[in-house]
Amino acid sequence: MVKKTRRKMVSIAVMVSVLLVAIDTTIVTTAMPNIVKQLSGLKLISWVFAIYLLTTSVTTPIFGKLADLFGRKSIFIFGVALFVIGSMLSGAAQSMQQLIWFRAFQGIGAGAVMPLTLTIFGDLYTGEERAKMQGLFSSVWGIAGLLGPLAGGLFVDHISWRWIFYINVPVGIAAIGLILVFLHETQIEKTKKNIDYWGAALFTLAMGSLLYVLISGGESYAWNSATIISLFAVAAVFLILFIVVEAKAKEPMLPLSLFKSSVIVASNAVGFMASCVLIGVNVYLPVWIQTLLGHSATSSGLALMPMSFAWPLASTLAGQFMYRVGSKATAVFGAVLITAGSAWLVFIHTGSPYWYFVGIMIVIGFGMGCSSTPLTVLIQSAVGWNMRGAATASNMFSRSLGQTVGIAVFGTVFNNALNKYVQSHIPGGWQGGDISNALMSPGANIPASVLEQLRHGMAQSLHLIFILGFAISIVTLLASFMLPAHSKVLAQQQAD
Template structure:
């Protein structure tokens, strides 16, 4: 007889794991000058962030499938174990090259945290409870975004930059203990067939694509043979991956899930919305500091309104989505996002600071009403055996949106800005980016209209 899961203890463990995964995205930036001064290698430092993004994106769908094959608990343990090991090694790094390699390992572990955590929540809860819990878990990212710079600043000033990595060890160990001890799920005893060829071709394709996107336009021109070659490799291996997945007995990513309309629409929406919100967090501080002339502290705090509004709306959406309708919630949130980006595109150089607060609050509220219901319907679109893959595909598309968005917005911005001394050029470059963001927000609003009606979603959820 399988022991009963202690849901409260498991949730605390999952929240702790999500917290350190989200914290690591923001906390490292605060220690940048000290890491460079200690380890040198300033020309390599951008790869401390880039390699983490690359390995996380590659690992997300792989761990999602492994969670479906071998059980959530085992894959969670492996993922957080790799993340904690990577954190220890990062804290002990003696050169920039070592730090980059250890960040790659840490990123692989991080690739298991979010998809497996959300999958376990999807297993433990259903219906309205699932919506409420997704709202709580979505709040973790915003809390980490607010606390990351504060915690990082404290460790850098009072102890050592190495503790921004070591802090993950006790929290990660506690999360591992809580989940492995208190989570009990039946595991089907059968021979597991791992899709090694699919995993290999997917890894090569996505790695080539991400490397091209992360280094194109900065380290290498977009039309350089290297970048063109990387895009070609990505395309060839993607075709190979699709060919293998059609024939694999246990495919890494079953192509059948992409015949589910709900999953396709929410993945497209996630790709679009996360591209523009990530771009917004990059360019809003630049406008505040370079165009309005505010301090670096003031520009750094400007994303706080969105970081507060997003989890607030996530929790409200988690409680109201079944009353107002899942589709209605996502459409309402997408409409708020459009309104916020229209306001953003209409900004002038002399527009007051308070306008930015209003814009970011509106967009944050909209994203809360989009992200939480979207996560819930993704989990409801498939059965237990494919829930890890479905969650992973959703998070992969969101991460890809962020990466591609940053690359595209950066290219447009650089076409307009030839000197950092000209406010008009800076404003023109960012205004061009804001117009594109507005167009993407409108495209997202049109895309979510293709979601099934609430009654159809509920009927499918009950059968999944």
């Protein structure tokens, strides 16, 4: 007798796993000052986050393809297990170097959890139900954005920062147990699997080199340094080899046929661009609020919080209405809102009221929610079961890559603009990196004329970032018009 999958219990299990992964970034951010105090290594703090992003990005497509070959259940359990082990090791770290390595291990597990959650939803639910589940998926991210800082603060203040990692262990084990008991797959073919080892290795080397360049370029190494140029060359060579191997592989890790689909190409392009805008707003709007308006970190965090409500709300509504008004129309509407929020951001100034920033986050968050749900449903509707994991993972990867590229480009533009302004307007050996510290130190003995110049330089540099973000949002809107019409989506779903 074939056991029947319990959809509700499986959905709970994958949602819990997503919550663990989603909350991990915000909870670690809150605890980092205390971690640095105990483990030292302030200069390595950015790598605690960057290495997690790098390993998650690289492994996402690999796990997506493995799920198509061996089934969702075994690969999902494997990913959660890696994440749990990485959490245990991170909690036990005795130095910043150890923590960075263990975070890398944790990121590998996260690379399986995110795409497979959406893939499992794609398997368990029909098209319209799937759209509604995307809203629930987005709600988990919103909850994580709210709970992460609070939970991190409670653990740090009352127990130990190590418990921000240890808490993942019992919850992760419970999720594994639910999947083991309640998820039963029937579509796995009992044939010999041809694993694309060469494709996976070449992809890892190519993307690892590229992402390392994007993360460390302009920070650890100058963009024109031999190290950065060499890594760019390595990434290009291995990417070309990867494409050659994938064209000949029996079971390619990232099937090139995916990119023949206009649905997948357009959806991934929109996801990539929207993620660029998102990371720019999330990183640089708090800088404006804290350094130019003089608000606290808590105040800037509260300004960002409305996105945690707007995104899941919009995603839920999009899942309910996209089959009435059309997938393309819903995604385009989301892109319009992202563009509108980005345009609003361009017009802020040092005298702008606080509610402007709250409003901007609501508009952009609502746009992201309206955009993300139809994109995922469109991609999963364009392929069959045996390629759904790889297709979903390609979208998750494009979003992750968008954030990585975005923060690298914005960081380079911001630092160059700020340093150029300082060198030409402010005497006395100031460096761009000193400005935020000076502006956030009320007791600093800085002449009023210099302080005003510092504020002007910071505002000018941040405005340049917001203008660039607005330009990218326009490209996002244009890319959304490349999406297929709703009738074509329905036809594809019926064919599947």
